[in-house]
Structures are given as C-alpha cells and as structure tokens.
Amino acid sequence: MNSMKWLLDYAYECREIVRSCNFFKVLESTSDPMDVKEWVHQLYYQSRDFTSALSLRHAMCQEPAFQRIFARHALEEVDHCEQLLNWMRKRNFLEANAEPTYVPPTLETQLASAYCFRSILRESYVHQVIAINLISEGVSYDFFTTVAPKLESLGLQPGRYWHAHEEIDQEHLAMGFNLIPVCEPKSSEGQAYAHIVWEMAFLYKHMFDSWTRVSSDRLIPDAPPINYSPELVAT
Secondary structure, rough: HHHHHHHHOOOOOOOHHHOOHHHHHHHHHHHHHHHHHHHHHHHEEEEEHHHHHHHHHHHOOOOOHHHHHHHHHHHHHHHHHHHHHHHHHHHHOOOOOOOOOHHHOOHHEEEEEEEEHHHHHOHHHHHHHHHHHHHHHHHHHHHHHHHHHHHHHOOOHHHHHHHHHHHHHHHHHOOOHHOOOOOOOOOOOHHHHHHHHHHHHHHHHHHHOOOOEEEOOOOOOOOOOOOOHHHHHHO
C-alpha cells in the first residue's frame, strides 16, 4: 500500500475539500433538531442507491479476487437503508405510513449515485474500487463521524445505523486497494486513477452542497497531473 501512498494522499486531499463544503458548516451551526429533516431524505436516496449498487457490483463481478471483496462489502451494507428508515420514523422525520420518496432527490444526489452505477456497468474493477471504496466510503466515513456526534448533541440518539457506519466505513474504504496495480502518479494509469478520485469527490461535494442549496467557494483540486475541462469546476 505504501507504494501507492500518493493515491491515498490525493484521495484524502479531495475528502478534505468535501468536508469543507457548506453542508458541514450549516450542520455545525444547527441548533434545531428538525433541521435534520431538511436533508435526511436525501441521505435516504443516497443510501438506497448505494446499497443497490453494491449488490449489483457483486452480482456482475467475474474475477474471484474482487468477487470476495465485493460480496463482503455488499453483505455488510445490505440492511443499512432499512435501518435509516426505522431511525427516521422513530425521530418523526417520516410518518409511519408515509413513503420516503415524497421528497424528491436533488439532481446532484442522483448524479453521485449514477456515477457509481456507471462505474459498475461500464468500468473496470479497479475503477470501482477507487470510486466506490476509496472515495465513496471515505466520504461516508467523514460524514458519519461528523454527523453522529452532532445528532447526539441535538438530542437525536444516532442508533445502530449511524454507529455502524462510524465503525465499518474506514475498513470498507481500504477494501480492494491492494488490488490496484502499482504505478507512478505521472504515468498514464496514475493520471487515470487520480481522475477517478477527482470525479467522484467532485460529485459528492456538489451533492452535499445541494442538501443546503448553497454552493461552496472551495473547489476539488485537479488530479495531478490530469488535464480536464475548466468548465467542470465552475460552481
């Protein structure tokens, strides 16, 4: 793993930018528990699609080395969406007989999920590990370790759903990393890997910003030394 430390470092750099987006700033200043209701339905959509993507990835995988990892990942996440729905109902964020989809997903939430599905349907297993494990689970770890204590301070007991993510997301982000072929950051493979990191982090940053409807000033930096269209980073 040390020989690919450059990719871990770049992934962490991009996660830092995601953590600095306005969603987390608004969350920090939140004092009303009902403010959580404004974004928790978006989390439902993200959770629902992500667990479905994991199951699809396992079902489609034909490579034994990746299949074992993908199977374990899918199994450990399979009931997370249902856990979230139970939590929402207990906290009166969702009526007992109401469908969680009565609040529509933001376009940005849909785009982040769509990228994960596209990775599974069209891209390599290495692409999937970078997008779905290294970045998606890394961003998830940052999200849950930040939000769970805030819920506690608001009098909203986090419960199993929130604590489970605090415990396993850091492990999930490392799954399959050792299967990524070793390369230098300036190689064509290294540039491609870094660009996957950038794309996935870019989408998550804008997903979180869409949950507050405020755009952040900071941008995901370009993947060293990947070239990309300047219009991609416009807020």
